[in-house]
Amino acid sequence: MSCCCSRFCSATERQFNQQVAARDVARYRRKGPPATTRLLRDGLRAAGPLTGTLLDIGSGIGALTFELLEIGVQHAVAVDASEAYVTAGRHEADRRGRAHAVDWKHGDFVSRALEFQPATVVTLDRVVCCYPVHERLLLEAVRRAERWLALSYPRDRWYVRVGMALENAGRRLAGNPFRTFVHPPAVMERLIRGGGFRLVSRRNTAVWCVDIYAKADAVTSLTSNP
């Protein structure tokens, strides 16, 4: 599987190139996962015993994948539209002795969604904001989540919008076609709830919102059979 030749894919390959991937790996080794990744890991750990499979959409170098493998996930599929990230993630998995536990896929998850099997946990860490059509991305993610859906996305605050507009303007001036978006949180929440999920935790940083959703019947069975 490789990335398509859409505007999104070529812009993403350019934005998340080898240099960025090498920087992210070095930072992860030095400092551990970034704040949203830590909050997603801790939120999932607190939500219930974590087992089964993971589908990490927009995995980057795989920081969240590695963190969740440490706390109970047995096998992961990590998909990203950046080839540099997928290559770096594969090397990092080798280095950590996790090569057997992760299948790396390169491409746009949305246009190739049918190739992905359902997983116990589906995650999107700082991914929705990179994709123009967030409804399709979330819909395909929700369809594949058997028990948990966990995501981080930018808060809809004036200073987040201003910061993002400035970054996008800088990219426009530099001829870089990559763009980021503040998608409406209420629309995202409605869509996820419409797939039979309920919100079990929400944590905020100044910029990011980190949500953990559970399939409604999973929450019932967890509480009735502790």
Ligand SMILES: C[S@@+](CC[C@H](N)C(=O)[O-])C[C@H]1O[C@@H](n2cnc3c(N)ncnc32)[C@H](O)[C@@H]1O
């Ligand atoms: C800001 S990076 C975050 C990477 C990682 N999740 C993290 O938090 O470090 C966003 C990533 O999402 C990926 N992405 C966005 N939309 C995607 C899609 N539809 N299919 C696959 N990857 C996608 C991009 O390629 C990029 O690597």
